[in-house]
Amino acid sequence: IQLTQSPSLLSASVGDRVTLSCKGSQNINNYLAWYQQKLGEAPKLLIYNTNSLQTGIPSRFSGSGSGTDYTLTISSLQPEDVATYFCYQYNNGLTFGSGTKLEIK
């Protein structure tokens, strides 16, 4: 399964509601996770099984979707959210999307 993330680069203001998209080439059956990777750091799990929040992750992060289309939403963007975000499917093989780089405007 191929994953296409959009946009590749997103610039938003502190406090904005931000939506990142991930689209699969086939049905992912909700086996979709989201990772945050800050510069020079290892990826960190944010969301698994489409909408389950990993322990310790702020509630401003949420996930949704079904079939081939999935979304990561940050309800109120914070400066510490500057990072690249990757989606990852584990329904058929194991593949990552190419990432969305999130910047502060």
Place this chain on the structure above:
Amino acid sequence: EVQLVESGGGLVQPGRSLKLSCAASGFTFSDYNMAWVRQAPKKGLEWVATISYDGSSTYYRDSVKGRFTISRDNAKSTLYLQMDSLRSEDTATYYCARHPAHYYYSDYWGQGVMVTVSS
């Protein structure tokens, strides 16, 4: 606290071998499937291999099949990746990661170790 610490990276010539290790602590290592994930410089993430909790099953991406071997020593709580016939395209930071029970996403990651394949 779950900790995964990789070691064994470095500069290696094309065609040569390298073995990575990942020391695990803070959880019962023998209960979890484990994986290696890599990231080429300035590029995205790429799953490399997964091994079952008891070592009986292994899975690889096509580009490393026959060249890389994932293994584990549950008595030492250590994961390994033996990399043979290395190519320039294997240059990347390699991360050790834990799969939670029943699923194949990764919930904890090591800090990564750099492997550079160059003459």
